[in-house]
Amino acid sequence: MIHFKKVRYKNLLSSGNRFTTFELDRSNTTLIVGDNGAGKSTLLDALCFGLYGKGFRNLKKDLLINSINQKELVVEIDFSIGKRNYKVVRGAKPNKFELYTNGKMVNQDATMKDYQEHLEKNILKMSYRSFTQVAILGSANFTPFMQLRAVERRKLVEDLLDISIFSTMQDMLKKKVSQHNLEVKETSHEIDLLHERISGLNDQVNALQKNREAKIKKYESTVNETQNNINKILGEVDEKTQNVVEKKRSIKSKDSTESRLKQATDLERQLETARKKAIADVKFYEENDDCPVCKQGLDHDHKEKCIKEREDKAEEITQALNDIDKTISECHDEIQRINVIQSEIDEIQREIGLLQTEVVSNQKYIKKLQSEIEDLQNEVVGDSDVHDRLTTSETDLDILEKKQETQTERQHYFELATMLLRDQGVRQRIIKQYVPIMNKMINKYLANLEFYVGFELNEAFEETIKSRFRDVFKYDNFSQGEKMRIDLALLFTWRAVARLKNSVNTNILILDEVFDSSLDSQGTDDFLKLLNTLNEKTNAFIISHKGDQLYDKFEEVIRFEKHKNFSRIATA
Secondary structure: OEEEEEEEEEOEOOEOOOOEEEEOOOOOEEEEEEOOOOOOOHHHHHHHHHHHOOOOOOOOHHHHEOOOOOOOEEEEEEEEEOOEEEEEEEEEOOOEEEEEEOOEEOOOOOOHHHHHHHHHHHHHOOOHHHHHHHHEEOOOOOOOHHHOOHHHHHHHHHHHOOOHHHHHHHHHHHHHHHHHHHHHHHHHHHHHHHHHHHHHHHHHHHHHHHHHHHHHHHHHHHHHHHHHHHHHHHHHHHHHHHHHHHHHHOOOOHHHHHHHHHHHHHHHHHHHHHHHHHHHHHHHHHHOOEOOOOOOEOOHHHHHHHHHHHHHHHHHHHHHHHHHHHHHHHHHHHHHHHHHHHHHHHHHHHHHHHHHHHHHHHHHHHHHHHHHHHHHHHOOOOHHHHHHHHHHHHHHHHHHHHHHHHHHHHHHHHHHHHHHHOOOOHHHHHHHHHHHHHHHHHHHHHHHOOOOOEEEEOOOOOEEEEOOOOOEEOHHHOOHHHHHHHHHHHHHHHHHHHHHHOOOOEOEEEEEOOOOOOOOHHHHHHHHHHHOOOOOOOEEEEEOOOHHHHHHHOOEEEEEEEEOOEEEEOOO
16 A cells, blocks of 8 residues: 655745645545635645656646746655655756655666656556546546546556556567567478478489589579560660650750749739829829929820820730730749659659669679579589588478477467467456446445446446436436546545555545535535545545535645745645
């Protein structure tokens, strides 16, 4: 059992530069009250950050640091397991992660990730998910068991039953089986090669020379075929290269076309400005009888002449704009054509590269074959040499066949282990054994909460909920208050299961705003009765806004307040 003794923190969320301290095992029931934003729920973030490096609320690490001081976030947690005392110190700005056992710091040579894994797997023996499901029921960013995916539900229960080791073992076994299968394949392949070699050597006893000449002939034939293939490929390369040259000839420079397009666009902009001015001048002369410069009255004939000149100019500009639009369109079409052809060129060049790679590969193959031919031509093999090679091969074969027998025996063990570790094996049997116990506990706690339904989880941890009238429901069918009762019943069940297995067992129980929303007055009374049934080793903390209604129902009351923009525990 993990016995939490004390947590203290500073510069966490709204807390300031002075440590806020909680004695976690002083009272069996503690009520934590205060206004909104006073810092009541910071206890949850302190425990989660100290143990797991992340808050209970879904906040990034930097957002956990007090926004005023902006540095020196520190959380210290003291706890014991059996006769060993532990202390975790974690901080941010500067980052800090220290772990002490009986006052002595644990070696920090490992990486931060390995250090955290050591804390979770070897000391706490529970994950963040397990901790929040058995120790905390919160309103903010909390996912109750019934809202988890099936695989997450199963993982949580496996942690509670302390059988998650089987999943780890299964993963390790899969890797070993994969490696073993590879070794079996390699051994079988080597045996096949040896059989082939021995058969060849036996043939050499009577016709060694003939066999050698046949091999040489075969290699030479393969060399010729490969060379012909190379020549064919080189022909394709030449053809594709010529195609690239022709395509490059068919297109103009993209840069010159883009330059032409820019010039045309700039000219279009200038002409459009001039056209607009001419139109504006026409409008001015049509609407005014005075000269815009000297303010003298305009002669009618002169005015008509001015209008005519500017209308002609506007018409001339319009014609020029039409010509430029045509030029711009041609430029766009040319650029598009160039891009298409360039893409075709790129694709052909990629194909050329692949063909050239194939040529190199074939050339290497020819070189290897020529080396084999040369070795055969220079080889002088007599009866004694063939016998020695045959004896060596038979010895190697005997060794490999014994190795194969050993591998076959190991294969049987792997198959047995796989059968035991799969879902239908040991894990499933353990889960099958505990599911009825879990269901019995859940229904007991639901009855204590005056919620009379038949709640049942199957071995896949899918729920079936039946009313007194045998109507079948799912969790999502119920009201928020009814869901809260189910969540509470599950929370207490997981704690009870943890005690039975002594796996994920802890003295603290923290309930955040359970009374404030979903539970009515009857539900509150029922829950308080249930809370009082907990064993004396449980230290329950209830965070609530309903302090005035609950003061006299708890052994201790802690009130939070805001003082100069910082949260603190009120002294009176």
